[in-house]
Amino acid sequence: AQRVTQPEKLLSVFKGAPVELKCNYSYSGSPELFWYVQYSRQRLQLLLRHISRESIKGFTADLNKGETSFHLKKPFAQEEDSAMYYCALSRTSGSRLTFGEGTQLTVNP
Amino acid sequence: NAGVTQTPKFRVLKTGQSMTLLCAQDMNHEYMYWYRQDPGMGLRLIHYSVGEGTTAKGEVPDGYNVSRLKKQNFLLGLESAAPSQTSVYFCASSGGRNEQYFGPGTRLTVT
Numbered sequence: 001a002q003r004v005t006q007p008e009k010l011l012s013v014f015k016g017a018p019v020e021l022k023c024n025y026s027y028s029g030s031p032e033l034f035w036y037v038q039y040s041r042q043r044l045q046l047l048l049r050h051i052s053r054e055s056i057k058g059f060t061a062d063l064n065k066g067e068t069s070f071h072l073k074k075p076f077a078q079e080e081d082s083a084m085y086y087c088a089l090s091r092t093s094g095s096r097l098t099f100g101e102g103t104q105l106t107v108n109p
Numbered sequence: 110n111a112g113v114t115q116t117p118k119f120r121v122l123k124t125g126q127s128m129t130l131l132c133a134q135d136m137n138h139e140y141m142y143w144y145r146q147d148p149g150m151g152l153r154l155i156h157y158s159v160g161e162g163t164t165a166k167g168e169v170p171d172g173y174n175v176s177r178l179k180k181q182n183f184l185l186g187l188e189s190a191a192p193s194q195t196s197v198y199f200c201a202s203s204g205g206r207n208e209q210y211f212g213p214g215t216r217l218t219v220t
Contacts (some may be wrong), residue, residue, distance in 0.1 A: 006151075042213075043212060050132075102151045
């Protein structure tokens with residue numbers, strides 16, 4: 001069975017500092033990885049997905065199959081980045097997502 | 110487009126009571142999902158549907174039932190609520206193996 005692990009429940013950084021939210025997964029096939037974000041009092045929304053290779057709101061994430069990781073990075077954090085971030089995995093076939101436990105990011109002024 | 114909507118937004122139940130949560134989507138999506146969100150546990154899939162008239166169990170289906178009589182609606186039922194079902198419930202829909210669109214959530218408290 002697939003599993004997604006986000007080792008940090010809470011992460012606090014200062015504005016302008018780099019930030020990295022860790023995500024590790026276990027799955028024997030070829031997964032598709034996602035980062036979802038939930039801002040305060042808002043619904044979850046897709047931030048980015050590994051196949052798009054995009055940078056969204058300054059965030060990037062690279063799929064490392066050797067280390068089975070999909071860490072989310074941003075070189076200069078902003079206060080508006082404060083939110084709950086979830087890493088999620090979709091199996092080779094099918095539409096179900098398996099979510100990690102989530103990391104609450106706080107960017108301090 | 111309203112996207113994914115959920116009713117009600119809040120509900121307080123007493124142990125043993127029943128209720129139904131309604132999820133509606135206007136994007137003509139085939140797939141719909143019900144999750145519960147609990148602190149430190151992320152989102153866990155309760156039940157899901159791959160099309161009208163179909164339902165399947167997710168990770169934590171016990172104590173819940175679902176129905177998908179119409180493509181745009183996905184109902185989640187609690188027949189006999191328990192305090193362990195106190196949670197925030199999210200509905201989502203998708204067009205396949207791609208982005209899931211989430212509703213605003215329903216905060217349920219069972220006393």
